Amino acid sequence: MEFIEKLNTLSAKIKQQAGAIQTEEATKTAFVMPFIHSVLGYDVFDPTEVVPEFICDVGTKKGEKIDYAILKNGEVQILIECKKIGEPLNINHASQLFRYFHVTNARISILTNGQLYKFYTDLDSPNKMDEKPFLEFDLLDIDEYVLPELLKLTKSAFDVESIINAAGELKYVSHIKKLIALQFSEPEDDFVKFFASRVYDGMITQKVRESFTELTRKAASQFLNDQVNERLKSAMSGIQPSGVKDVQLSVNDVETEEKTEDSEIVTTVEELEGYHIVKAIVRTVVEANRINHRDTKSYFGILLDDNNRKPICRLHFNRAQKYIGIFDEAKAETRHPISSLDDIYLHAEILKATACSYN
Numbered sequence: 001m002e003f004i005e006k007l008n009t010l011s012a013k014i015k016q017q018a019g020a021i022q023t024e025e026a027t028k029t030a031f032v033m034p035f036i037h038s039v040l041g042y043d044v045f046d047p048t049e050v051v052p053e054f055i056c057d058v059g060t061k062k063g064e065k066i067d068y069a070i071l072k073n074g075e076v077q078i079l080i081e082c083k084k085i086g087e088p089l090n091i092n093h094a095s096q097l098f099r100y101f102h103v104t105n106a107r108i109s110i111l112t113n114g115q116l117y118k119f120y121t122d123l124d125s126p127n128k129m130d131e132k133p134f135l136e137f138d139l140l141d142i143d144e145y146v147l148p149e150l151l152k153l154t155k156s157a158f159d160v161e162s163i164i165n166a167a168g169e170l171k172y173v174s175h176i177k178k179l180i181a182l183q184f185s186e187p188e189d190d191f192v193k194f195f196a197s198r199v200y201d202g203m204i205t206q207k208v209r210e211s212f213t214e215l216t217r218k219a220a221s222q223f224l225n226d227q228v229n230e231r232l233k234s235a236m237s238g239i240q241p242s243g244v245k246d247v248q249l250s251v252n253d254v255e256t257e258e259k260t261e262d263s264e265i266v267t268t269v270e271e272l273e274g275y276h277i278v279k280a281i282v283r284t285v286v287e288a289n290r291i292n293h294r295d296t297k298s299y300f301g302i303l304l305d306d307n308n309r310k311p312i313c314r315l316h317f318n319r320a321q322k323y324i325g326i327f328d329e330a331k332a333e334t335r336h337p338i339s340s341l342d343d344i345y346l347h348a349e350i351l352k353a354t355a356c357s358y359n
Contacts, residue, residue, distance in 0.1 A: 003151060004142075005288075006039050008273075009280045011139045012345060014085070014115055021114075024084045028067065031114030032082050035139075041155035042070055049155075054079070054100075066096050069106070076104040077160060078153070085114040091131050094120070101129040107160050108153065115139050121167050134167040136174065144269055146170075184220040192216050270341070271300040274315045274324075277344045278302050278351060282312060285352045286359070299325065310358045313351060327354055 014031060021027050037044045044050045054069035054076075070078040081097050083089060089111050097109040097120065109129055111118045118133040137146055149166060152159045183191045189209065196204055196212040204212075279291045279302075292306040300317060304310035314325035316335060323335035326347055338344065 003039070003154070004147070004273075004276050005280050005283075007139065007142055007147075008276050010034055010039060011142065012277075012280060014139055015342070015345065018085050018115070021085045024082060027085045027114040028082050031085060031139075032068070032080070032112060035112075035114075035117075036068065036070070036080070040070075040153055048074070064096060064099070066100055069104075072158060076106045077108065077158070079104065079106045079109040081109070081111050083111070083113045087113050089113055089116055089118055094129070098129050101127070107164060121164055123164075123167055132175075134170050134174075142273075144273075184224070185217070187213055187216045187220070195219075265295050265297055267295045267300070268317065271295065271315055271317055274317070274341055274344060275300070275302055277341060278313060281345070281348045281351050282355045286355050291355075304355055304358050312355050313347075326350055329357065 010031070013034070017030055021030055033044050036042050036050060042049045044052075049071055051069045051071065052067065053065045054067075055065050066079055067082045068080040069076045070080070079097055079100055081094060094109070094111050097111060100106070101109055101120075101122070107121055109120045111120070111133075115138060117137040117139075119135040119137070120129050120133050122128055122130060123134065124130045135146055135149060137143065137150060149163060149170060151157055152163050192209060192213045193204060195216055196208065200208065200212070202208065275293045279288065282291055286304065290305050291312070292303050294301045294303060294306075294308075298316075298318065300315040301308075302312045302314070304312055309331075311327050311331065311333075313327065314333065316323040316325060322338050324338055324344060324347060325333040325335045327333055336347065
């Protein structure tokens with residue numbers, strides 16, 4: 001959980017400061033060094049762990065530097081090349097990583113702009129860095145499925161062999177997911193023909209193909225929506241119209257909702273992500289271990305000192321329109337509609353003030 005909190009904290013920092021960053025050096029200072037230090041757990045001020053401006057002469061290339069090398073037991077394990085925040089990353093930016101990869105003991109190399117991280121290894125040819133990353137990670141769009149692999153790169157759990165063993169599957173699953181997403185949004189002829197030939201008995205002419213292109217896109221969209229709705233159905237206790245703005249409730253009026261049978265409560269990944277965002281915000285004014293959560297059938301509550309009488313906020317995610325419930329001095333809740341988890345940051349000051357009011 002602490003690992004996720006650190007990622008969310010850095011993600012919030014990028015949202016707030018990216019617009020002010022104008023150079024590669026500023027990107028490294030503001031975002032990359034905190035990632036190495038706080039998220040991965042390496043001491044950026046210890047040259048036996050992290051070497052900035054790492055020099056490794058290769059052939060006729062003398063004195064070239066790579067931005068960071070992470071060491072373990074005196075051996076280079078990870079090479080990191082950085083670009084300015086917002087700059088697109090492609091294989092042309094990784095020329096130094098290619099050169100240094102085969103002359104060091106490094107099995108992992110990273111290309112980053114402070115927000116997006118691309119991880120490479122040598123799956124295709126031993127000691128030669130692959131042209132395609134086996135893992136991509138975006139701090140502004142954190143993918144829960146890659147967190148276990150990212151955790152293996154941290155100082156406390158460093159397991160390069162495990163990462164290499166899983167790299168092949170990660171690489172191909174990632175690419176297949178991208179292809180599926182592309183086919184769902186812009187289906188290719190072969191994809192359309194595959195489905196059309198199974199549901200249409202006539203000849204697949206150009207006109208039929210054009211018609212089925214739109215039908216395939218629509219069917220794919222509806223299929224995804226059905227899958228999402230199916231997952232949410234068991235957690236939904238009622239749907240409010242999307243036009244509803246703020247609803248005020250007393251803490252005491254709904255306290256009995258928390259006595260629901262545990263078997264009927266479904267805690268979602270999105271609720272936990274929301275909790276960690278709130279915790280990252282509030283921990284700036286109270287100790288992190290005082291911030292707790294309790295899930296109920298109707299809402300996901302975030303409390304101070306695990307005390308129902310000290311609610312910080314409530315996340316109402318079990319419905320079509322999501323809300324965050326904010327409390328005033330009388331502990332009356334006002335629900336504010338949110339369109340994404342990022343909207344929680346809009347209420348950062350009141351969340352901190354609410355937590356402080358219980359001290």
